[in-house]
Amino acid sequence: MTVRAETSTPAREIWELLLELSMSRIRQRLLHTVTDLGLSFPQAHALKVLRPGHPIAMRELADGLHCDPSNITGIVDRMEARGLVERVADRADRRVKKLMLTRAGREHRARLLERMAEPPVQIRSLSVADQRALCAILRRVSGVRER
Amino acid sequence: MTVRAETSTPAREIWELLLELSMSRIRQRLLHTVTDLGLSFPQAHALKVLRPGHPIAMRELADGLHCDPSNITGIVDRMEARGLVERVADRADRRVKKLMLTRAGREHRARLLERMAEPPVQIRSLSVADQRALCAILRRVSGVRER
DNA sequence: TATTGTTATACTCTATAACTATA
DNA sequence: TATAGTTATAGAGTATAACAATA
Numbered sequence: 001m002t003v004r005a006e007t008s009t010p011a012r013e014i015w016e017l018l019l020e021l022s023m024s025r026i027r028q029r030l031l032h033t034v035t036d037l038g039l040s041f042p043q044a045h046a047l048k049v050l051r052p053g054h055p056i057a058m059r060e061l062a063d064g065l066h067c068d069p070s071n072i073t074g075i076v077d078r079m080e081a082r083g084l085v086e087r088v089a090d091r092a093d094r095r096v097k098k099l100m101l102t103r104a105g106r107e108h109r110a111r112l113l114e115r116m117a118e119p120p121v122q123i124r125s126l127s128v129a130d131q132r133a134l135c136a137i138l139r140r141v142s143g144v145r146e147r
Numbered sequence: 148m149t150v151r152a153e154t155s156t157p158a159r160e161i162w163e164l165l166l167e168l169s170m171s172r173i174r175q176r177l178l179h180t181v182t183d184l185g186l187s188f189p190q191a192h193a194l195k196v197l198r199p200g201h202p203i204a205m206r207e208l209a210d211g212l213h214c215d216p217s218n219i220t221g222i223v224d225r226m227e228a229r230g231l232v233e234r235v236a237d238r239a240d241r242r243v244k245k246l247m248l249t250r251a252g253r254e255h256r257a258r259l260l261e262r263m264a265e266p267p268v269q270i271r272s273l274s275v276a277d278q279r280a281l282c283a284i285l286r287r288v289s290g291v292r293e294r
Numbered sequence: 295t296a297t298t299g300t301t302a303t304a305c306t307c308t309a310t311a312a313c314t315a316t317a
Numbered sequence: 318t319a320t321a322g323t324t325a326t327a328g329a330g331t332a333t334a335a336c337a338a339t340a
Contacts, residue, residue: 009275010282015266017285022169023177030170042330058299066175068332073300075330095298095339119162122288128156134284135157137277138164141269187306205322215309220323222307242316242321 025122033115037108038082042067042075047101047109050085055098057090084108172269180262184255185229189214189222194231194248194256202235202245231255 034044042065049064050056058076062069076099079085084105090096101109126134181191189212196211197203205223209216223246226232231252237243248256273281 009271010278011266011270011273012264014270014278014282014285016264017282017289018168018173018270019177019263021165021285021289022173026165026169030166040329059297067330069299070301070333071331078329093298093340097299116166117159117163119158122290123158123161123165124156126158126284126287130284130287131157131161133280135161135164137273137281138161138168140273140277142164142168189307206320214307216322217310217324218308225306240317240321242314244322 025120029120030116033112036115037112039108039112042071043079043084044112046075046079047084047105047112050099050101050105050109052101052106052109055088055100057096057098058087059096061099079105172267176267177263180259184259184262186255186259189218190226190231191259193222193226194252194259197232197246197248197252197256199248199253199256202247204237204243204245205234206243208246226252 031041034041037044039047045065046061049061056064058072059069061076062072065072065075076085076087080087082104083102086100086102087097088100090098123131178188181188184191186194192212193208196208203211205219206216208223209219212219212222223232223234227234229251230249233247233249234244235247237245270278
């Protein structure tokens with residue numbers, strides 16, 4: 001009723017299936033989408049975080065990408081060199097540089113999000129009943145906070 | 148019945164939830180597990196592929212890691228320097244080097260797999276009914292047939 | 295004093311091309 | 318000729334530490 005009940009639960013198999021899905025199939029699909037647009041993962045992530053009309057500081061982008069601020073310099077350098085983004089001095093605090101999408105950046109972002117949003121065939125080919133059930137359960141999974 | 152039915156399907160929301168789960172939460176968790184053991188992602192992947200008692204050639208490891216063979220030299224160099232793996236000349240074909248786990252490598256691998264297999268709280272705290280349903284659907288997604 | 299962004303440095307992963315030693 | 322593994326090279330991401338400008 002304690003240990004046996006724990007081990008007879010399908011949690012481990014679920015986790016195994018999710019890991020395999022995440023780390024190979026989903027990742028491969030995403031990598032293809034991203035490199036197709038000439039982006040790296042961090043660049044694509046940055047493009048997703050940088051919403052049109054909502055410029056953010058370098059520091060905020062570092063937080064969004066969960067990496068050290070020193071990395072952001074290089075990542076933004078390369079995106080700026082490709083004309084996707086611009087550094088703009090902040091008049092309120094002259095230490096800060098705000099990041100703004102260029103027109104090309106906004107277009108690239110739109111294409112990226114559009115392609116990323118397209119669900120793969122494995123999901124589309126589930127029955128509607130399965131889809132509804134899966135969606136409801138995943139919402140519950142996402143609602144549980146860490147730790 | 149065609150376009151409206153398509154768009155009213157929860158496939159897009161499922162995909163959105165799965166992406167967010169895969170690319171942030173699952174990845175963060177895995178990164179933590181792996182770096183805790185002093186490994187990088189490719190090293191951990193290699194450790195998983197290298198089964199005890201089943202030595203494989205460098206080339207086979209490259210295939211397993213889906214990367215160019217030239218990378219494997221460096222990855223194995225670092226694992227060998229840490230005493231996790233050994234290069235052994237193949238007597239049948241002297242071009243080939245077989246990779247064998249050391250004792251420390253086998254122990255490291257066991258710890259890694261053990262920790263990776265532990266499902267996170269988000270899954271464990273689902274109801275048993277949800278777990279069974281989710282497991283069944285994920286099997287279908289993965290193409291694994293019912294047992 | 296603290297913070298923002300940058301630089302310097304070092305390490306790992308990634309790929310391509312050229313090389314060696316075998317086959 | 319072809320293959321297995323390596324080396325050389327280059328580029329990108331990652332972190333830490335130190336720095337200048339600004340708050």
